Amino acid sequence: MKLDILAFGVHPDDIELGCSGTIIAALAEGKTVGIADLTQGELGTRGTAETRKTEAANAAAIMGVTIRENLQMADGFFQNDEAHQRKVIQVIRKYQPEIILCNAPEDRHPDHGRSARLVSDAAFLSGLRKIETIQDGIAQEAWRPKYVFHxxxxxxxxxxxVVDITPYHDQKIKAILAYTTQFNSPGTQEPQTYISSPQFLDTVKARALMLGKRIGVQYAEGFISEKVLGVSSFDAFIQNVT
Known part of the structure; x- marks a missing residue:
């Protein structure tokens, strides 16, 4: 199945926190969207690989995403090398997305920046026809997405x-809260973590409010582009005035 957008996250819940509002908005517009998680989040302080798998499926259902794969790379220890790049290339060629969304290029968790570089490099290499990959016994065609956004x-x-997600912000929060082992789960015997307090979700909402304010809407998500974005006419701005 060819996709319009393929979103990569190194850990299950990265996508929900970073770009699920945009994904929900794209699905509402009729776009086809899939998700690929690089790891199972097995090194997370709370929960297990099994619970994260269930939570990721529940979050995908809340977002309305029907395609979600896990590449089962080693949480914390995957590398941006040929073996891992080939795994990402296979997924890119399988779904042939026009747009890739992936982790932040620099962040508190070192996996995030490393994942961003891995996916970005693989997206370029995926367009080289002399790199051969096989899917289900069949040679894959080269494919390079038009854009990689972090x-x-x-x-x-x-x-x-930034993308206006105002109509979908509540749905985004529900998708995040599908990770019941990770976020604001009172009564658990698991240790508190950086992301498990109610205040952490407050910062997620505050970020969306702050980015929304910058474009005159209530809630928004921000993205970094690897190349300059161009328009063919000022109509692109006039039609989107808020």
Whole structure:
């Protein structure tokens, strides 16, 4: 199945936190969207690989995403090398997305920046026809997406553009809360973590409010583009005045 957008996250819940509002908005517009998680989040302090798998499926259902794969790379220890790049290339060629969304290029968690570089490099290499990959016994065709966009995560990075997610913000929060082992789960015997307090979700909402204010809407998500974005006419701005 060819996709319009393929979103990569190194851990299950990265996508929900960083770009799920944009994904829900794209689905509402009739776009086809899939998700690929690189790891199972097995090194997370709370929960297990099994619980994260269930939570990721529940979150995908809340977002309305029907395609979600896990590449089962080693949480914390995957590398941006040929073996891992080939795994990402296979997924890109399988779904042939026009747009890739992936982790922040620099962030508090070192996996995030490493994942961003891995996916970005693989997206370029995927367009080289002399790199051969096989899917279900069949040679894959070369494919390079038109754009690679990085969503903003814990640390603030000046966005290249922002997306209005106002109608879908509540749905985004529900998708995040599908990770019941990770976020604001009172009564658990698991240790508190950086992301498990109610205040952490407050910062997610505050970021969306702040980015929304910058374009005159209530809630928004920000993205960093790897290349300059162009328009063919000022109509692109006039038609989107808010």
């Amino acid at each position: 969503y903003i995560q814990d640390r603030f990075i000046q966005p290249s553009f």
